[in-house]
Amino acid sequence: MELILLIIGTVFVNNIVLSQFLGICPFIGVSGRVNTSVGMSAAVAFVMVLATIVTYIIQLLLDKLGIAFMQTVTYILVIAALVQMVEIILKKVSPALYSALGIFLPLITTNCAILGVAILVYQKEFTLLPAVVYAFSNALGFGLALITFSGIREQLELANIPNGVKGVPIAFIVAGILAMAFMGFANIV
Amino acid sequence: MNQWNNFLKGFIKENPVFVFVLGMCPTLGTTGSAINGLGMGLATTFVLVLSNVFISLLAKYIPDKVRIPSYIVIIASFVTIVDLLMKAYTNTPGPNGEPSLYDNLGLFIPLIVVNCIVLGRAEAFASKNSVTSSLVDGLGIGLGFAFALTLLGAIREILGSMSVFGWKIAEGFAQLFNPATEYKQGDGMIAFVLAPGAFLALGYLIAFMNIIKKRYAK
Numbered sequence: 483m484e485l486i487l488l489i490i491g492t493v494f495v496n497n498i499v500l501s502q503f504l505g506i507c508p509f510i511g512v513s514g515r516v517n518t519s520v521g522m523s524a525a526v527a528f529v530m531v532l533a534t535i536v537t538y539i540i541q542l543l544l545d546k547l548g549i550a551f552m553q554t555v556t557y558i559l560v561i562a563a564l565v566q567m568v569e570i571i572l573k574k575v576s577p578a579l580y581s582a583l584g585i586f587l588p589l590i591t592t593n594c595a596i597l598g599v600a601i602l603v604y605q606k607e608f609t610l611l612p613a614v615v616y617a618f619s620n621a622l623g624f625g626l627a628l629i630t631f632s633g634i635r636e637q638l639e640l641a642n643i644p645n646g647v648k649g650v651p652i653a654f655i656v657a658g659i660l661a662m663a664f665m666g667f668a669n670i671v
Numbered sequence: 672m673n674q675w676n677n678f679l680k681g682f683i684k685e686n687p688v689f690v691f692v693l694g695m696c697p698t699l700g701t702t703g704s705a706i707n708g709l710g711m712g713l714a715t716t717f718v719l720v721l722s723n724v725f726i727s728l729l730a731k732y733i734p735d736k737v738r739i740p741s742y743i744v745i746i747a748s749f750v751t752i753v754d755l756l757m758k759a760y761t762n763t764p765g766p767n768g769e770p771s772l773y774d775n776l777g778l779f780i781p782l783i784v785v786n787c788i789v790l791g792r793a794e795a796f797a798s799k800n801s802v803t804s805s806l807v808d809g810l811g812i813g814l815g816f817a818f819a820l821t822l823l824g825a826i827r828e829i830l831g832s833m834s835v836f837g838w839k840i841a842e843g844f845a846q847l848f849n850p851a852t853e854y855k856q857g858d859g860m861i862a863f864v865l866a867p868g869a870f871l872a873l874g875y876l877i878a879f880m881n882i883i884k885k886r887y888a889k
Contacts, residue, residue: 501866503700504778507787510695551755554781555747562740594696594785601781646885647878650692654874662867 485615491671492619498595499627500661505595509628510653512586519632523625525586527618529568530596533561534617537600538610557600562591595624631660677807681815687788688819688873689880694788697779698820699869705836708824710772711779712817714757716810718749718783723797723809725749730798742793743784750784788816827872831863 498504505526512522537557544550569587572580590596599620603613634656643652687693694715701711725745733741757780761772773780783789792812797805825835833840833856841856862868 503696503866503869504782506695506699507693510692551751554751554754554784555744558743558747558784559740562743591785594782597785598696598778598782601778605778646882647874651874651878651881654870654877658867658870658874661870662862665862665865665867 485612487671488612488615489619489622492616493623493626494664494667495669495671497623497627497664498599498620499624500657500664502598504598505593505624508589508593509624509631509657510650512589513628513632513635513653516629516632516636519628520625521582522586522589523621523628525583525590526593526595526624527621528583529561529565529587529590530599530621530624531614531617532568533564533596533600534603534613535610536560536564538603538613541604553601553604557597561596561600565591595620627660627664631657634660674804674807677804678811681808681811681813682818683815685812686815686819686880687812688816688823689877691788691791692877693791694786694816696782697786698823699866699873701776701779702820702824702827702869702872703775703831703864704828704834705821705824707772707775708820708822709817710761711776712813712820714753714776714780715783715786715788715816716813717753718746719789719792719813719816720806720809721749722746722789723792723805724802726793726797727800727802727805738798739790739794742790742798746789746793747784750781753783754780788812823869823873823876826876827863827868829859830872831859831861831865831868833859 492498496502499506499509508522508526513519537560540556540560541550541553544552544556565587569580572583572587599617603616606616608616635653638652638656647655681687683689685691688695688698697711697715702708722742722745726742729741729745730738757773757776762774764771764774792809796808800808828834828836829840839856842854845852845854860868863872
């Protein structure tokens with residue numbers, strides 16, 4: 483039951499993009515088409531869960547050695563190496579999946595959502611199972627926001643928009659209205 | 672290159688927020704008030720200046736193939752330094768139990784390491800230019816980022832809680848004219864302190880900058 487509450491709370495109430503402001507770069511950058519944003523969301527989900535598990539184990543090691551202040555340096559290196567490794571393994575094992583996710587993987591290293599969730603898991607002192615559930619529901623929340631947003635942006639191209647707000651500004655304004663809609667979920671958990 | 676122009680370009684012409692739309696996570700996440708925006712901007716400036724200097728010093732010795740991971744390690748070290756410094760010096764809660772600057776910025780301090788501005792300047796500028804130019808470039812871009820964050824923070828704070836840098840506008844003026852007043856101001860438009868206001872305010876601010884730039888170009 484607690485896990486279900488955790489999932490609902492993370493996907494809707496504390497949505498990673500629209501209320502915690504993590505992963506804004508891909509949210510604005512690759513949300514032009516629904517197809518690409520589905521690919522991006524899948525890649526993020528894959529790496530996010532994997533990175534959370536790996537950094538969870540690394541954190542145990544850091545705590546044991548008493549060098550918890552090295553957290554930022556180690557996490558980012560581990561995530562960067564992990565993304566590279568996933569890319570190489572996917573290329574070898576599943577070329578079909580690689581061609582779908584491949585181009586998004588390098589972008590993910592500097593996606594602050596991945597590092598952010600890894601650090602949040604540490605700050606919230608989760609054990610391994612809730613940590614994995616938390617990471618996966620954050621990825622779901624990211625996908626939900628990104629795919630909804632790209633659907634709106636596809637329609638937006640056909641709309642008649644004033645010159646001044648064309649491009650990035652209208653994207654932010656739409657995101658603001660979307661965030662307002664998500665505020666309606668506040669306090670349900 | 673003229674160092675003064677190199678410094679000034681970060682504020683308007685090559686402002687990382689208004690022109691390049693980089694570093695959006697801290698821009699949206701830490702601008703609930705002007706002081707938080709300023710704190711975040713200065714922390715990023717510190718990392719940007721030091722990483723720019725060190726990367727321009729080391730660029731000759733770093734093999735081309737491993738340059739991005741090496742840059743990330745250099746940046747991450749300075750982020751750790753900032754994190755520990757801020758934990759030590761900006762971690763005192765306010766007089767009425769308000770959370771400290773360190774608590775307000777929270778997660779976004781370690782996340783400077785994945786801020787695209789820092790890695791972007793390292794790759795595009797510091798690795799190709801002299802130490803002095805890189806220092807000035809880091810300072811200019813960093814302060815431009817701080818300027819953008821403070822501006823956005825001030826706008827959101829005025830609309831959302833009717834105060835600037837923690838100074839309550841209505842109460843302040845009431846006290847100015849009548850020191851004995853017991854007037855207490857109400858809340859502003861809370862939505863501007865919360866998530867939707869961040870997106871809306873930034874969207875309109877970028878639109879405003881675009882319009883000004885078009886006027887200038889004519």
